[in-house]
Structures are given as C-alpha cells and as structure tokens.
Amino acid sequence: MRWSLALAQVVAERMRWSLALAQVVAVLVMWIGGASGVFPINVCPCSNKSLCEPLPATHQFQVEVLVFDNGGMDWKHYDWSKITVIVAMQIIDDELLCHAHEKGVRIVLKEVIQHIHLTNKAERSLWIRQLMKTARIQFLDGVNLEPRNYEKKYKEVTQLIRQATEVFHHEIPGSQVSLMVPWTPTCLHERCQHYAIMSKSCDFLFVKSYGIHLQMWDECFAKANAPYEQTLSGLSAYISLGVDPRKLVMGIPWFGHDYTCKKFFEPGRCEILKSPFKGAPCSSQVASNIPYKLIMEKLSKSLTGRYWDDNYQSPYFVYKEGSSYHEVWYDDPESLSLKATIMKKLKLRGIGAMFGNNLNHSFNPTAAMQTEDMWNSLCPIRRKWRA
Structure with missing residues (x-):
C-alpha cells in the first residue's frame, strides 16, 4: 500500500x-x-445516493445554458434557475456535484485535446477511456473537449470526437460530449465540410464567439472582444456549411480586454503595439483578459465612464495608470442581451458563459444588481422539456 x-x-x-x-x-x-x-x-459523496446518478438522456432543455467554472466556492452564488450545464475547469468539488444534480444540472469535465491524441490512435483510445473512467468515478455527466492547433488535423479531430462520443454514450447513458470550435470556421474551403461531420459526431459544438480580433488586418487599434456582427456572421457561417443550428451553442465572454495604448488619441482610438499573429500584423493577444467584476471596479474610477460603440455594439472605457492610458472593451447586460437575440434568431441550441467566477458575488448592493443583470442577460427563463 x-x-x-x-x-x-x-x-x-x-x-x-x-x-x-x-x-x-x-x-x-x-x-x-x-x-x-x-x-x-465509486462511494457516493451525496447524502442522497440518487444524486450520484448521471442525468438521463431524457433530461433535456429547450435552451442549454452552459457556465464554465474555474473552481472555488463561487458556484454557491450562481443563479441555478438559469443553468443547464456546469463545465468544470478544475477538479470537481463533491458538494458542487451533489448541488448540481439536485438542481437538475449536468456537470462535465473540460479537457484539451493534445497533438498526440490526434496522431497516435493507441494514445487516443487510452486517453478517451481514462476520461470516461474519471467521469464515472466522479459521477459526472460527460466531457467538453477543446482541440488546439489542429488546422491540418480536421479528419483526426472528427475521428476523436466520434470515438469519445461513442464511448461516453455507451458507458454513461445520458452523458453529454461537446467540442469547442472557433468563432468562425477556420479551414480551407475543401475541408470546411468537416465541421458539419464533427457536429453530427457529438452532442453539440460550443462556438467561442469571443477573441474575434486575434487577427487584426487593418489598423492596430483596440477593438471589441465579441462584436455583434462578427458573432452573428461566424455562427451563420457554420449553419451555411450544413451544421444544424440545434447543434450550436454560442459562447459569450464574462471578461473583457484591457489594452495598454501605445498612443492614445481619443476614446475609441487607442493605438496598440504590433504583435503579428497568423499572418496578421496585430492581435488582441497584446491585451490582458480582465473579469467582469474587476471591469466594474475600474469603470467606476475611469477617466471617461462608459462609452458605447455602435459598430461593434459593445461598451468600452478609458482609464489611466501611471503615465499609460488603457482602453477596456468588454460585454455587459446590454451587449449580451443583443447577442442573446442571435440565439433566438438562428434557433441555436443555447448559450454559454466564460466564466461564472468572473461575476461579483459579494453582498455589496451595487455588485449584486450588476451580477443579477448579467445572469438575466443569458436567458430570461429556463424551460425544461422531457422527450
């Protein structure tokens, strides 16, 4: 021993x-x-052993609302009336598992697909079996997978997600397997059909409708994290490829981008350092990710207060730190509510927030109101239906 x-x-x-x-x-x-x-x-940590049973396949919702969780105890303050799935970025707390299942909410693992899983079939099979065993031991409801740097491996990703779905669905009936994909299809024309095949090989695709300006081809200026028109066009592009809209979940950010201005001309004209990315001269990668709760703190002390950009349908503000100007682009209840209409317009499967921990769950009245508005912007109600 x-x-x-x-x-x-x-x-x-x-x-x-x-x-x-x-x-x-x-x-x-x-x-x-x-x-x-x-x-x-397989010792159930819940007081009621039925809470250790994965939710059955018949447990479905008209609208899926995913919330990614970074660990800790913030989940105790979430609006559970809005959530259908918790995607755990850290090792799952037993208390969270029991609470989620009590609320009829699935809880799934978040995992990254490594290069070796795409190039070595034996490693792929072993990894998938290990994921499944981990999910069974922890009484979970599935897995959310994210491939990295796979532009030339579309066929391999499709094979992996199909295999993972078959294993999970067989071993854990009712389990959910989803795949994260970019905000818009990133592929050569002849390979774009793989996205439609991927969507049929799993329960749904989670579209990362943020970080849209990783490649800046025009001016090197601070830009919105998730502009409305690009969000709409990116999701529409998947549907045009043959992806069933009910196989798409729109991912939205509960974080913003904090840019340090190389030169500051006026609000909305913050020139940034050049940082080439995949052929583009500039990228939003030069910005720092900043959670919504910290954005609200900085906004209250900013030089400009909240501005609104009609082109991006997004808010922003400027603050100064030392001798440097900063411009923060973010999403708030107004911009998120607009994006939620895309979900209805395109008849998508649902919406997902990154991350639940990014909201302020203190007892401060102002913070509590801000947090409530963010939850309400996802979906006004959660209506469950059973097959």
Missing part, C-alpha cells in the same frame, strides 16, 4: 497537476488502493 501511494505521488509531481492528468492520477490511486481494500471506489 505504501508503494502504491509513493508511486502515485511521483507520477503526480511529474504531471504538474494539469486537470486531465491529475484526474488520471486520481483514477490510478483509486484503482490501486481499491485492489487492496483500502480506498473505496
């Missing part, structure tokens, strides 16, 4: 505690310990 624990500790240190690998270590420790009769496997 001591040997088993020592082995698990050494493996864990070398894996640097990434979410996926840390959870694999947890599976190994439980398997080794369970064989010796010391560590119980």
Whole structure:
C-alpha cells in the first residue's frame, strides 16, 4: 500500500497537476488502493445516493445554458434557475456535484485535446477511456473537449470526437460530449465540410464567439472582444456549411480586454503595439483578459465612464495608470442581451458563459444588481422539456 501511494505521488509531481492528468492520477490511486481494500471506489459523496446518478438522456432543455467554472466556492452564488450545464475547469468539488444534480444540472469535465491524441490512435483510445473512467468515478455527466492547433488535423479531430462520443454514450447513458470550435470556421474551403461531420459526431459544438480580433488586418487599434456582427456572421457561417443550428451553442465572454495604448488619441482610438499573429500584423493577444467584476471596479474610477460603440455594439472605457492610458472593451447586460437575440434568431441550441467566477458575488448592493443583470442577460427563463 505504501508503494502504491509513493508511486502515485511521483507520477503526480511529474504531471504538474494539469486537470486531465491529475484526474488520471486520481483514477490510478483509486484503482490501486481499491485492489487492496483500502480506498473505496465509486462511494457516493451525496447524502442522497440518487444524486450520484448521471442525468438521463431524457433530461433535456429547450435552451442549454452552459457556465464554465474555474473552481472555488463561487458556484454557491450562481443563479441555478438559469443553468443547464456546469463545465468544470478544475477538479470537481463533491458538494458542487451533489448541488448540481439536485438542481437538475449536468456537470462535465473540460479537457484539451493534445497533438498526440490526434496522431497516435493507441494514445487516443487510452486517453478517451481514462476520461470516461474519471467521469464515472466522479459521477459526472460527460466531457467538453477543446482541440488546439489542429488546422491540418480536421479528419483526426472528427475521428476523436466520434470515438469519445461513442464511448461516453455507451458507458454513461445520458452523458453529454461537446467540442469547442472557433468563432468562425477556420479551414480551407475543401475541408470546411468537416465541421458539419464533427457536429453530427457529438452532442453539440460550443462556438467561442469571443477573441474575434486575434487577427487584426487593418489598423492596430483596440477593438471589441465579441462584436455583434462578427458573432452573428461566424455562427451563420457554420449553419451555411450544413451544421444544424440545434447543434450550436454560442459562447459569450464574462471578461473583457484591457489594452495598454501605445498612443492614445481619443476614446475609441487607442493605438496598440504590433504583435503579428497568423499572418496578421496585430492581435488582441497584446491585451490582458480582465473579469467582469474587476471591469466594474475600474469603470467606476475611469477617466471617461462608459462609452458605447455602435459598430461593434459593445461598451468600452478609458482609464489611466501611471503615465499609460488603457482602453477596456468588454460585454455587459446590454451587449449580451443583443447577442442573446442571435440565439433566438438562428434557433441555436443555447448559450454559454466564460466564466461564472468572473461575476461579483459579494453582498455589496451595487455588485449584486450588476451580477443579477448579467445572469438575466443569458436567458430570461429556463424551460425544461422531457422527450
């Protein structure tokens, strides 16, 4: 038994505690310990054992509302009447699991697809089985997968997501498998059909309708994180490729971009440093991501107060720190409510927020009102239907 624990500790240190690998270590420790009769496997942490059952396939919603969670205890203050799925970025707390299932909310793992999973079939199969076992041990409802740098691996991503969906649906009936994709299809024309195939190979695609100005081809100026027209055109492009709109969830940001101005001319004219990205001369990567709760703090002390850009349908403001001017572009209840109309206009499956932790869950009356408005901007009501 001591040997088993020592082995698990050494493996864990070398894996640097990434979410996926840390959870694999947890599976190994439980398997080794369970064989010796010391560590119980599949012991329900909830007072009601039924809460450890994954939600069945018949448990469906007219509108899916995903909320990504970065860990901690902020989830205790979420508006659970709006949520259908929690996507856990960190190791899942037992109390969160029990609470989510009590509220009829699915809770799924967030995992990144590595290059080796696309190029080595054996590694791919092993990784998928490990994910599934981790989900079963933690009584979860599925997995959300995100490929990185896969522009030349569309076929391999499609094969992986199909295999993952088959394994999860078979081993955990009612489980949900989703794939994260860019704000607009990024592919050569002859390869674009893979997005339609991907969508049919999983439960839905989560479209990251933010970070839209990673490539700036014109002026190197601060720009909106999720402008309305590009959000609409990006989602429409997927539908034009043959993706069923009921297979699309629109991802929206509860964070903004804080740009340091190389030169500041006037509000809305903040020149930024050149930072080439995928052929474009400039990129929003030079900006810092800033959570909504911090945006509200900076807005109250800003030089300009809230401005509104009619072209981007997004708010922004300017503040000064030392001798540097900063321009912050973000989304608030007004801009998010506009984007929520896209969901209805295109008849999408739902909407998803990055991240629930980015709201201010303190007892400050002003913060409480701001947070409530952000929740309400997602979807006015959550209506459940059963097949």
